[in-house]
Amino acid sequence: MAEPRASGGGGRTSATDQKAVRGWLARLARGSRFWIWSAVAAGTVAGVATIIQMILLARIIHLGIIDEVPVAELTPFFLGLILALAVRALGQGFQTQLAARCSEQVRRDARRQIHKHWQATGPVALDQPSAGTLAREWIDHVEALHGYFARFLPQMGLSIIVPLMILALVFWLDWLAGIFLVLSAPLIPVFMALVGMGAEKVNQQHFETISRLSGQFLDKVRGLTTLQLFGQTAGAAELIRQRSDHYRRITMKTLRVAFLSSAVLEFFASVAIAVIAIYIGFGLLGYISYGPSAELTLFSGLLILLLAPEFFQPLRTLSQHYHDRAAAMGAGAEILARLSRPVGSHWSVDLADAAAISDVIELNSVSKVFGTDQQVLKELSLTIRQGDVVALTGPSGGGKSTLLHLLAGFLAPDTGTIQLFGQAPGSFRFGWLGQKGFLVQGTWADNLRLTTPDASDIAIATALRNAGMGPLLDSRKYGIHSAVSEDGHGLSGGQARRLSLARIFLANYDLILLDEPTAGLDSDSEVFVLEALHKLAVAGKTLIFSTHHQALLTLANRILLVSGGEVRDARPEAVAESHLQAPGASGCGRFPDPRHPALRHCPARDFQLVYH
Structure with missing residues (x-):
C-alpha cells in the first residue's frame, strides 16, 4: 500500500x-x-x-x-x-x-x-x-x-x-x-x-x-x-x-x-x-x-x-x-x-582522521536500536580479518540482517564506529546478494553489466559458469543474450538468484555480503550456490553471510552466533549440534549420501556430528 x-x-x-x-x-x-x-x-x-x-x-x-x-x-x-x-x-x-x-x-x-x-x-x-x-x-x-x-x-x-x-x-x-x-x-x-x-x-x-x-x-x-x-x-x-x-x-x-x-x-x-x-x-x-x-x-x-x-x-x-x-x-x-522525512545518521569520513588502509574489518562499541526500546545490537566490538569466511547464525530476529546492513552502509549505528579495511561503510566497494535477487528487464548480459558496464561477452559467460549456470547457458539459443524480466520470468527462483550471484564474480569484489543466500531454494539450487560461494572463498575473498543452513556453515572458518543483541564466536561443533536435522531437511544433513558433491566442503568433524 x-x-x-x-x-x-x-x-x-x-x-x-x-x-x-x-x-x-x-x-x-x-x-x-x-x-x-x-x-x-x-x-x-x-x-x-x-x-x-x-x-x-x-x-x-x-x-x-x-x-x-x-x-x-x-x-x-x-x-x-x-x-x-x-x-x-x-x-x-x-x-x-x-x-x-x-x-x-x-x-x-x-x-x-x-x-x-x-x-x-x-x-x-x-x-x-x-x-x-x-x-x-x-x-x-x-x-x-x-x-x-x-x-x-x-x-x-x-x-x-x-x-x-x-x-x-x-x-x-x-x-x-x-x-x-x-x-x-x-x-x-x-x-x-x-x-x-x-x-x-x-x-x-x-x-x-x-x-x-x-x-x-x-x-x-x-x-x-x-x-x-x-x-x-x-x-x-x-x-x-x-x-x-x-x-x-x-x-x-x-x-x-x-x-x-x-x-x-x-x-x-x-x-x-x-x-x-x-x-x-x-x-x-x-x-x-x-x-x-x-x-x-x-x-x-x-x-x-x-x-x-x-x-x-x-x-x-x-x-x-x-x-x-x-x-x-x-x-x-x-x-x-x-x-x-528524517533519515538515519549519515556516514562521513574525515580523510585526515581516517585510519590507514588495513586488512581487517573493525566494529567498536556498535549499538543499534529500532524504535524506542528494540535494541538489536548492544556495544558490539568485532574484528574480521581479510580473507575470512564468516557465517552469521542464530534465531530469526536476532540481528543478523541488521549487522549485514551496518557493514554495507545501508544503516548507520546509533553509537560506535565501523571501519571496512580502513574505510567507512558506504564508501567501500563490495558485493551484495539479498534474499531476493535484483533483476531488470533485458537480457542476462544487461543484468550483469549493471555493475561492470564494460564487461566483455566472454567475461560474462565465465561469470555465469562460475555461478553454476553453465548447463543452462549452453541450452539457451541466445546464450548470454537470453531475455529475462524484472520478476525473473524465464528463470526459476534458484536460477534468478544465481544470475544475481554471477554479478559478484564479474565485478571481482574483495568483500561480499550475503543475506540468507540459500533461503527458499530447492536442493539442486542450493548445491550450485554452495559451489559458487566455495569458489569465492578459495579465491581469497572476504565472505560474510547470514544463514541457518548447515551446508553453508561448514564453508565458514568462523561462525558468529547473533542473539539477544550480542555477537559471540561459536564452536563449529556446537553450531552443528544446534542444526541437527532429520533427513530431507536443509543443510549438510539433508543429503543422505556422504559422497554428495555439496558435502565436499563439509569438514569431516562436522559431517560426523551431523551423521553420528
Whole structure:
C-alpha cells in the first residue's frame, strides 16, 4: 500500500507548509536565475516589438484614411510592420526556448535532491514506501514543476514590464484612458489570487490521490498471482475501481476550478477593454469633451484601442498559467514532504582522521536500536580479518540482517564506529546478494553489466559458469543474450538468484555480503550456490553471510552466533549440534549420501556430528 502523507490531512496544507514549499521553489529558482531573466528579456523584446507593430498599424490606417496618403508612400511603414512581426516572433520563440532550458535545469536539480535523499535514506528504509509512490514523485511530481518555471515565473516579470511600457505610452497619448487602465488592471490579479487559493488545495488533493492510486495499483499488479490463488481478484478490482473513481472526481474538480478561473478573468478583461472602447468612441464622436478627449485623433484613439488588449494580455496569460503555480505547489508539497522525512545518521569520513588502509574489518562499541526500546545490537566490538569466511547464525530476529546492513552502509549505528579495511561503510566497494535477487528487464548480459558496464561477452559467460549456470547457458539459443524480466520470468527462483550471484564474480569484489543466500531454494539450487560461494572463498575473498543452513556453515572458518543483541564466536561443533536435522531437511544433513558433491566442503568433524 502507498504510504500516507506525513503532513496534513485530506490534501490540505497549513500556511507554514505552503510557506515552506514557496521557499523550496524559490531556492530552486535561485540556481536558474540567469535563464529566468533571459526568458524575461526575450519576452520584453517581443513586447516592445508588439508596441511598435501597433504604432505602425495605427499610423498606416491614419495616413491612409485621414491624410489619404498613396499606398506607395506607405511602403516603409509596411516593411517596418513586417520587421516588427518577425522580431516579435523571434522574441517569443527565444522566450519559450530559454524558459524550457530553465525548467530543465530546475527539474534536474529537484531530481538530484530526491536522489540524494534516497541515498541518505538507504535501501532498507527506502523499501518501506510503495515503489509506485516513489516513481510518481520522481517522474510526475517533478514534471509538474515545468509549467511553474517555464511559464509562470517568466510571465510574472513580463506582466509588470510590458503593461508598464504600454501604460506609459497610453498616458502620453491620453491620460484619461491611462487612468481607466490603471483602475481596471488590479481586478485581474485580485480575482486570480482568490481563485488560486482554492486551486492550490485542489491540486494538493490531486497529487496526493494519484500517488496513492499509483502505489496501490502497483501493489495489486505485483501480487496478482497471490490474489488469484486466494480468490481475491474481484475485491482488489473493486478497490482499484473505487480509487480510480475518486481520482476522476478530483481531476474534474481541478479542471472545473481552472476553467472557472479563466472564465472570470476573461470576463473582467473584456469589460475593461469595452470601457476603453466606449470612451474612445464617444470621444472621437465629440460626445465627451472632458480632459484630453477633445484632442483624440484616429491615430491616437486607434492606437489606444490596439494597445488595450495588449495591456491586459500579459496579465491574462499570467492568470492562465496560474494553475501551473497551483500544480507546482501541490507537487512541491509532496516532494518536500519526502525530503523532510528524517533519515538515519549519515556516514562521513574525515580523510585526515581516517585510519590507514588495513586488512581487517573493525566494529567498536556498535549499538543499534529500532524504535524506542528494540535494541538489536548492544556495544558490539568485532574484528574480521581479510580473507575470512564468516557465517552469521542464530534465531530469526536476532540481528543478523541488521549487522549485514551496518557493514554495507545501508544503516548507520546509533553509537560506535565501523571501519571496512580502513574505510567507512558506504564508501567501500563490495558485493551484495539479498534474499531476493535484483533483476531488470533485458537480457542476462544487461543484468550483469549493471555493475561492470564494460564487461566483455566472454567475461560474462565465465561469470555465469562460475555461478553454476553453465548447463543452462549452453541450452539457451541466445546464450548470454537470453531475455529475462524484472520478476525473473524465464528463470526459476534458484536460477534468478544465481544470475544475481554471477554479478559478484564479474565485478571481482574483495568483500561480499550475503543475506540468507540459500533461503527458499530447492536442493539442486542450493548445491550450485554452495559451489559458487566455495569458489569465492578459495579465491581469497572476504565472505560474510547470514544463514541457518548447515551446508553453508561448514564453508565458514568462523561462525558468529547473533542473539539477544550480542555477537559471540561459536564452536563449529556446537553450531552443528544446534542444526541437527532429520533427513530431507536443509543443510549438510539433508543429503543422505556422504559422497554428495555439496558435502565436499563439509569438514569431516562436522559431517560426523551431523551423521553420528
